[in-house]
Amino acid sequence: MFATLGARTIAGVGNIGQFGRFCWQTMGVCLRGCWSHKTYPLIWTQMHIIGVRSVPVVMITGAFVGMTLAVQAYDQLAEMGFEERLGYLINVSVVKELGPVLAAVMLAGRVGGALTAELGTMNVTEQIDAVRSIGTDPISYLVAPRVLACLFLMPFLIIYANLLGILGGYFVGVVQFGINSWAYWNFSASGVELWDVAVGIIKGFFFGGAIAVISCYKGFTCKEGAQGVGRACTEAFVASFISILALDFILVVVFKAIYSTFWPFKSLIG
């Protein structure tokens, strides 16, 4: 039993080390790739696959989140006579938390799985070795464009999710429950600061980077055969999902601390 435990611990530490090295290499290549015109067409292609094609699914997610929130919250607010503040509640929930997190989860499911499956299949059919044998770094050709595309487009997807979340809430609150339209928008504007929107977008960079790096790593290290690729896709989604939640928690703590520190100086600036 101790031998098994020891072997698993060693394997686990080895995997963490390997993943750390992969992240480090990817980061270096991405920084170089930003300034290399050779990478631009590759990034552009990935942006289309990862970003543009994800817009509908992210918008649908955002809209349903907003609508569901409105339905759930309306009765409770109406009991207290605060139903006109529905816009406030929806905006705070969607912009601060649900929009970024659910858009990231959708991207992890739609794009993360596809990235792992594509790179995993390339791995088991020796296509990644073929890239290496040609004298090309597979991280710079295969990983960096995907990571950069996710990194750049995740914030935009979050904006779409937020927008549709708010419109979904408006549709249910104003059209269905008959809340005053002016009140909805007025409370919406007062509930959310520019800071909240900015934090949501900054979260997008972290979520996008995490999804892409984890998915590419799982593809690069997947085991032989269809079962190996399938397992890698599952592991990639689970690891991305947990990373999104963990990163969300860490970022909320960090940004709250930053906000609290600079709050007293806010009046001096604006």
Added chain:
Amino acid sequence: MAAKNLTTQEGRGNRAEAHSNGVLAVEKVTKRFGPHIVLDNVSLSIEKGKTTVVIGPSGCGKTVLVKHLIALLRPTSGEVYFDGRRIDNLSEQDLNEVRTHFGFLFQGGALFDSLSDFENIKFPIRQNNKVKNWREVEELVKNKLAMVGLDGFQNYYPANLSGGQRKRVALARAIALNPEVLLYDEPTTGLDPIRSDVINELVLKLQRELGVTTVVVTHDMASAYKIADRIIMLHSGKIVADGDAEHIRNHPHPDVQHFINGQVSEDDLAILRMSGTASQAQFHPRDFEA
């Protein structure tokens, strides 16, 4: 015992030969995957401009050996040299330049399935900035495809090609950078005898026309006899025979004779007989000449 002595002598011969005049050399290379030793203290030198064929039963370490030559795999211990320069300890970045001197034909072709034949062959040319002019690239790809007899297949995708055509396109990609060394991993596996011979003729043609150093991994003896200047046999991770076709044909090592004649060994037969099937008689080897 006699077999073991033979193995040891050939091994010593190889070690002394390593580095002498070889463009490629492996020295005392051992490769382990977990507890499993795939290459066991292998030393050999590959002569420039010649065709060396590595034969051996499945799982004996042939592919692992050829992947060490281009440093796609790193040895657990031992050294690998290309043109007198040690390459097994280089970083991946430094290896990228070294690998442009090689062409590698993978067992399944390893063509990029999202790219057309044209884009597959263009890939190494553009990645290594060998040719910048678009017209020149187009002409070069056309020439490479013509060399493997597939001019006109530029717009096909790997999924639309037969196994033999896929290998030929992969070969065209492997020679795209005019390499000094061509490595073939099981080039005729999975092909019918005629397609296999087409590939053999291509190997000979490219060796003749480009003057490249060629290393072929195969277990197809007809192919080995046809193309080899030198044949090396691996068995259980060790070199058990090394010489020209005639030397291999007359080699006294029982494993070599079993392999080149395609005969199952007594040990394997014993295992099959012990497996307890209804009719043990079916495991008596057939003698087709009788």
